[in-house]
Amino acid sequence: MRVVAMIMAGGEGSRLTVLSEKRAKPSVPFAGKYRIIDFTLSNCVNSGIYDVAILTQYRPHSLNQHIGIGKPWDLDRVWGGVRLLQPYQARGRQGWYRGTADAVYQNLDYLLEREADVALILSGDHIYKMDYRPMLALHEEKDADLTLAVMNVPLEETDRFGILTVNKQSRVTEFHEKPKDRDKGTLANMGIYVFSVEKLAQRLREGHEKDPDLDFGKHIIPSMIKRDRVYAYPFEGYWVDVGTVDAYWSTSLALCDPDSPLNLWDSSWVIRTRSQERPPMKCSIHGRVVRSLVSNGCTIHGLVEHSVLSPGVYVSPGAVVRESVIMNDTWIGPGAVLDRVVLDKEIVVGAGARVGEGDDMTPNFEMPDKLNTGVTVIGRNAHIPTGIHIGRNVLVHADVDEEHFASAKDGRVPSGATVSREGVLASNNHSASA
Secondary structure, three states, rough: OEEEEEOOOOOEEEEEEHHOOOOHHHOOOOOEEOHHHHHHHHHHHHHOEEEEEEEEEOHHHHHHHHHHHOOOHOOOOOOOOEEOOOOOOOOOOOOOOOOOHHHHHHHHHHHOOOOOOEEEEEEEOOOEEEOOOOHHHHHHHHOOOOEEEEEEOHHHHHHHOOOEEEEOOOOEEEEEOOOOOOOOOOOOEEEEEEEEHHHHHHHHHHHHOOOOOOOOHHHHHHHHHHHHOOEEEEEOOOEEEEHHHHHHHHHOOOHHOOOOOOOOOOOOOOOHHHHOOOOEEEEOOEEEOOOOOOOOOOEOOOOOOOOOOOOOOOEEOOOEEEOOOOOOEEEEOOOOEEOOEEEEEOEEEEOOOOOOOOOOOOOOOOOOOOOOOEEEEEEOOEEEEOOEEOOOOOEEOOOOOOOHHHHHHHHOOOOOEEEOOOOOOHHHHOOOEE
């Protein structure tokens, strides 16, 4: 059975706010030295799948640079290997992908040229370890047209997923995409599909004639359940969608715990990435690291507690980093305190700054549905002024400089505020100093 994997990696990931402002969600750094897409790519090669296409769209440059020719994943091959597929404008055809299934439809010629028996359709923005071979074996055993990976989720989260009903033979009998009612069960679609290529091509062509905004959950899966052989493959391992700031932050910090369900050092299932050549981490006599994941190239002169640091982070003497995620090449000044924050790459935090301060849990006025759990997020290449006090649920946009904090009253950015190139904005779009 010849398998081609197609990884959906074109999502904007808007729920991650400024973390995906300049990059696609799958290329967001995770667990220090990795990117989110590394987990799906590693699952492929660890499962013996070496013919992989990555479908990109939104701000693909960071992702393209990270993947390159695929050498870190042993995907730099003459036959097979990795291919980066971006939307293009052709005569009589659309350009941008208009749905998950439309993305595959627009690359259907590529898939058919591979002469594969089955297509393994994957998401590039989930954190998990999975051997796809048992799922492929079930698909072949059942002579299925479509096999979906499923897992049980808490009842209160069922409105975030496609929910399935199956019979005793694991055949799917019902599918409800993000149901508002909580009486449809807890068996959730994971966004991992094995399709018969012939049947997939047929259903994509039919579906596209009816609706160009073709989506697997809304159109293809419900249609196939009524007409084709669709089965569910139960997965009981670790799987997390880190699509929100809180999920990204909490999943990252869980790696610091000794009993973390995600083992990054499992020699039998290596998570591969494009590694950076950096010197070993240095911790001075005054530095201290407690329950943290600290990458190579970091220099620690202060306290790092229950945090994740990517390569090249510098923590100055007297600085405290607590329950935070700090990305590459960020400089934290003397005496600065960071508490419950996520910092993107190449940020400068001035001496004595307090970021993530106080008990005020006011949601961010600009994005109340995305920043409401107390985590403050700072975009790439921002400069945080010396001595500034920044509250919780604050959003600091990328490339913001010290001058953009000038309107902060008494040097304080209140909880729930946003700092952009227009200045410090609190509720009702008024300046924090108004």
